[in-house]
Amino acid sequence: MTAQQPLSRAEFVALIATLFAIIAFSIDAMLPAIPEIAATLTPDSPNRAQLIVTSFVFGMGAGTLFAGPLSDTLGRKPVIVGGALLYCGGAFFAHQAPTLETLLAARVLQGIGAAGPRVVSLAMVRDLHSGRQMAQIVSFAMMIFTLVPAMAPLLGSGIIAAFGWRAIFLAFMAFSAIAVLWLLLRQPETLPRAARRPLQAGPLLQALREVLTNRVVVIAIAVQTLCFACLFGTISSTQQIFDISFGRAESFPLWFAVIALMSGTASIINASLVVRVGMRAMINWTLRIQIVLSLIYLAILTLTSVPDTELFACHVIWTISVFMLAGLTLGNLNALALEPLGHIAGMAASVSGSLATVLAVTIAAPLGLAFDGTPVPLVLGICVLVGLGAVLMVVMPKR
Numbered sequence: 001m002t003a004q005q006p007l008s009r010a011e012f013v014a015l016i017a018t019l020f021a022i023i024a025f026s027i028d029a030m031l032p033a034i035p036e037i038a039a040t041l042t043p044d045s046p047n048r049a050q051l052i053v054t055s056f057v058f059g060m061g062a063g064t065l066f067a068g069p070l071s072d073t074l075g076r077k078p079v080i081v082g083g084a085l086l087y088c089g090g091a092f093f094a095h096q097a098p099t100l101e102t103l104l105a106a107r108v109l110q111g112i113g114a115a116g117p118r119v120v121s122l123a124m125v126r127d128l129h130s131g132r133q134m135a136q137i138v139s140f141a142m143m144i145f146t147l148v149p150a151m152a153p154l155l156g157s158g159i160i161a162a163f164g165w166r167a168i169f170l171a172f173m174a175f176s177a178i179a180v181l182w183l184l185l186r187q188p189e190t191l192p193r194a195a196r197r198p199l200q201a202g203p204l205l206q207a208l209r210e211v212l213t214n215r216v217v218v219i220a221i222a223v224q225t226l227c228f229a230c231l232f233g234t235i236s237s238t239q240q241i242f243d244i245s246f247g248r249a250e251s252f253p254l255w256f257a258v259i260a261l262m263s264g265t266a267s268i269i270n271a272s273l274v275v276r277v278g279m280r281a282m283i284n285w286t287l288r289i290q291i292v293l294s295l296i297y298l299a300i301l302t303l304t305s306v307p308d309t310e311l312f313a314c315h316v317i318w319t320i321s322v323f324m325l326a327g328l329t330l331g332n333l334n335a336l337a338l339e340p341l342g343h344i345a346g347m348a349a350s351v352s353g354s355l356a357t358v359l360a361v362t363i364a365a366p367l368g369l370a371f372d373g374t375p376v377p378l379v380l381g382i383c384v385l386v387g388l389g390a391v392l393m394v395v396m397p398k399r
């Protein structure tokens with residue numbers, strides 16, 4: 001059999017973006033379904049329907065802890081394929097779920113499977129690139145990836161209108177199959193056999209110790225946690241805010257598309273600036289700007305009386321800024337965490353991704369459930385989280 005040829009830079013970026021997009025599609029396509037899921041499975045506690053987002057993210061975070069070490073032992077491609085199969089199994093069980101509890105359990109399983117494409121695709125990038133070049137590749141991938149969250153709620157609402165909300169899970173299975181087939185047919189394995197690590201308790205604990213004793217890595221994980229919590233908390237609450245706070249349920253998918261496309265410029269900005277100014281500067285300035293914007297919006301919500309149309313415009317602008325926060329920080333924080341640990345990239349990606357995601361869910365879930373009919377709890381929570389992130393970046397060692 002002829003060996004696969006290395007992909008061009010453009011196709012590699014597009015493939016990584018597609019693997020990332022499995023996650024975004026799994027989250028954002030569900031948002032239009034929240035009211036129907038609430039009405040069908042939890043009519044007495046409609047806020048609980050938000051948990052279809054955080055349960056998936058929790059499973060993804062838990063699975064991330066194992067996906068990286070397995071990929072260091074078995075290679076990157078087998079773990080991505082195995083994760084995709086588990087993801088499709090979770091999607092099938094979610095399609096059949098008779099209660100909210102079984103649906104949430106299926107979403108956790110789906111998230112565990114999604115950890116394979118999520119974390120191992122980052123390890124693939126680290127296998128081939130490092131430092132600011134890695135951050136640039138991730139930014140380019142995020143640029144393409146932005147199209148998925150922009151279109152996912154529109155696609156989800158179309159599927160719901162035509163086939164009902166359960167059919168969304170069949171679409172998840174189809175999208176995953178396309179991405180994995182592309183990987184199998186086109187992408188060579190990026191981790192040679194000679195570089196693989198045995199799956200033994202000793203080496204795994206040694207690698208884990210190396211990750212958790214590096215102060216730069218630990219602080220990068222903590223800041224990732226806070227930024228992920230901002231993102232997941234906003235995503236969990238956004239449909240209800242548009243519906244209940246502003247009475248725009250029907251136009252929500254269109255507004256979400258606008259928000260996603262506008263916030264996608266963050267990846268363009270990061271890709272063009274990160275090599276020149278550095279990852280730390282991009283993170284620091286982004287956090288500080290977000291603090292100012294969130295404080296201004298919080299003051300407008302609590303201290304002024306603004307007409308509904310203008311207040312809605314403020315909310316859209318603020319939501320765009322929160323999504324841009326993710327685009328301008330998360331890729332850079334991943335690169336900071338993985339840069340000193342290239343020899344254990346899979347473990348490093350697993351530990352940083354798992355800890356950041358699971359801890360973020362423990363913050364984001366109560367933040368979303370605190371929704372009281374107004375955006376105030378969410379905006380106040382974002383102010384606190386971003387402020388803590390800015391403080392942590394100040395104390396991060398310069399190496």
